[in-house]
Amino acid sequence: MTAAIPTESLPVAGGREGAGVRVHPLRTADMLAPPAFLQRPGGPGGLLRGLGVHIPRSRWITLPIPSFLVEHPEAGPFLVDTGLHASVASDPAENLGRVAKALYTIDMAPTDAAPAQVSGRGVDPDAIELVLMTHLHYDHASGATQFPNATFLVERREWEAANRGGLLQGYHRPHLDPALRWRGIDVAGEADLFGDGSVRLFHTPGHTRGHLSLLLRLGGGEQLLLTADAAYAQRTLDKRLVPLFVDEHDAYLASLDSLIALSRNADHVVCGHDPDGLRRADGVFA
Template identity: 35%
Template sequence: MEQKDKDIFEHTTKFNTGIRLYMFQTGTIKTKVKFIKMNQGEEPYEIPIPWFLIKHPQGDVIIDGGMPIEAALDKHKHWGSLVDVYDPVMKASEWCRDQVKTVNTNPEDVKNVIQTHLHLDHSGAIGHFPNATHITQRIEYDYAYNPDWFSQPAYIKEDFDKPNIRWKFLQGKKTDYFDLYGDGVIKIIFTPGHTPGHQSVLVNLPKTGHMLLTGDACYTGDHWCDKCLPGLVASASDAADSVAKLRKIAKETNAKVVWGHDPVTWLQWNKAPMFYYD
């Protein structure tokens, strides 16, 4: 190995030391199958609400943050009649701002909050980490303020319309595969369909390798296998294209794939605070 290659290898190895991915959960939502798997039935269906924390030498990163604290304190006041369709089951102690402390991260340590999208079950971190930049797609941010009628209940304006939030807006295909820290560890992938500005996250860990966090671009294994669409979509064709895109990425990177709300496969992952992926 030439000296230049040795220097690059040693720098990368040192830089990647301590990178960890933690998988958290902010309770569940009780609903019906048809609202998760389009046209699939009236049976009760309970889904997990995951969120993720990545410890990184350049600053800790939260992905989504799960449900906001208001869903635990007064769900009827905050979500209104939507509770009749999507009923949140959450303890106050499950809020992301409190859970980060269980893995020795202070709220002030969080440098970036990546929003896959701005729906009410993904908005728990917004505005609650004082040093964080919040990263979303520009089209998602704009749509959240003026959604189509069928998507309007999924956006709670009070969750994201807050003062003093530092936003960083990505620009769809123009910024696709945005590399957050420039080291290949965290890449943001444009995956519209569930919402116009949905994005997924590809994480490259030193030991585990690639992990693909689909977010709601793919709720469950049925979506991954083209057996159904999500229960809520802004564009069915975009949703199908995004799943195909993610499957291609997973194959090319040999990634472990984490679906957005799959109640079966979610049980198989190692959960924080005790466990992590590195």
């Protein structure tokens, strides 16, 4: 059953003509994944072989789990995704559930979680009043309750999919805490978050039903593309890779092609879980 949430119409308040944003990538944790996570093996049984049960953990790859602190000159600071909850560092089962704890191999310290990193960049986590969710997979929504004063914007189709889905689809429904202020947005192709062109949202389904990617205009006028999980890594864009897990194959490829086109005009690209990405995790796109 789907819990209904109110609709938030776009744009939200706070836009200013010509505004540019500062973007701080936050690496909230690392997770280990089988090498095929980024590229599903071809042929019959590809999924099963790709799960990597027989591959020694020493050959698994390390993927970052990001969240992004974005500072808009008029609308103030907001987040894109929340990464993993600080409690996962000491007790993964509490936030992710017992099965997930057994399935996922996560490397994290409590200070890696978004609140500590947001504080470290001079922003009070309690002052975060807006979180844009690219989608609701566990590694993006886990940390939501750490921002109790925020309105969480999520594409309506994503909200519905997450409320239907479970572990097999990458969701953990307790993350959709009804005590939080969830709001559904309708992104028909493309939308402008503040109405000033600084944060553009693109519906990029396939990884999940209501997945969103973002194109941000920085203060100096450069463009930063955040693909989120519609492209796990730069090599996904370069080689048009299909990852191990895909919700809708054809939609995924169509979204990937639109991101490949967007990336050609972007000055910077940060992908969803790039093993070589977030090199500037301690830096800022300004």
